[in-house]
Amino acid sequence: MTKSNKPQVKIVNCETGEEIVRDANADEIAQIDLDAANAKTRKAEAEAKEAAKVAILDRIGLTADELKTILG
Amino acid sequence: MATTTNYGWTTPDDTALVKDGASAIRTLGTSVDTTTKNLNPETTLGDLAYRSSTSNVNTRLGIGGTGTVLTVAAGVPSWATPSSGSMTLISTTTLSGSSTVLSSIPATYNNLVLIIQKPLLSVDGGALRMRINADTGTRYRDQEFGATNITAATFNRTFLQIMDDNSNATTTGLIQIEFTDYTNTTTFKLGQTTGIQNYSVTTTSLNITARVLAYNQISAISSLTFLPDSGTFTSGTVLLYGVK
Secondary structure (H helix, E strand, O other), rough: OOOOOEEEEEEEEEEOOOOOEEOHHHHHHHOOOOHHHHHHHHHHHHHHHHHHHHHHHHHHHOOHHHHHHHOO | EOOOOOOEEEEEEEEEOHHHHHHHHHHHHHHHHHHHHHOOOOOOOOOEEEEEEEOOEEEEEEOOOOOEEEEOOOOOEEEEOOOOOOEEEEEEEEOEEEHHHHHHHHOOOEEEEEEEEEEOOOOOOEEEEEEEOOOOOOOOOEEEEEEEEOOOOOOOOOOOEEEEOOOOOOOOOOEEEEEOOOOOOOOOOEEEEEEEEOOOOOOEEEEEEEEEEOEEEEOOOEEEEEEEEEOOEEEEEEEEEEEE
């Protein structure tokens, strides 16, 4: 039997102990893709924010550590 | 015939004849034997005795089972399983795939405690997330401890963030999550998590997290889904405990 390339979902029934591993269905795959896209966007936003912060510090001639010292 | 004050054992009168002494001593001895046995009915290591409804006759209470505690039922002592304060291991699950779901969580406990041992994600710098009752709506909020109290906070996420910036190469991490009153059907759901995890940039450093977890639905928690923000689980173990 060929192993599926689809994402796998594991479901454990806590009452019976039964464990099922199955392919993700269409809705679940859509959600996984959406989650991954959102995560990527958030990461890019965080990186952009960090870069903007560094740019401002460069402009005023401070390092991040010096700013921390100032802010206490 | 004269009798003793406390147990009423028969003793010879002062005027009794000497020839009746052996019989009198035998009668007294039998009485003492019977009374002693009535007061000490234990037969087995660990047995206890308590007063019965009959004067000078105790009742045997056999030793209880391991972990049981002494309580009172119907006016007499008995052994019982503790009804509070105990933790029961409900399930042990290895994290795998794109998501791992703990379903059909029994509704017979007061709180849930989850211990996640050494979670490892396939994507470096990835985050470990969680959903309640397979709900993917924007109904979650997680807030780090130590942040300023927030009024008018919004439920702004479609998941609960448990840990982020995790190393995908090294894990000595450990996470604890607790949900309080998870079967209540009239309140929002509240949890809290604390965790340590290897940092993705410098794996010898740690990410240390402490968060309040909030979910704005009143339904009881019957399933919990663990998922990475992208990729899959490489490894990790979830222990689910029910707390009474």
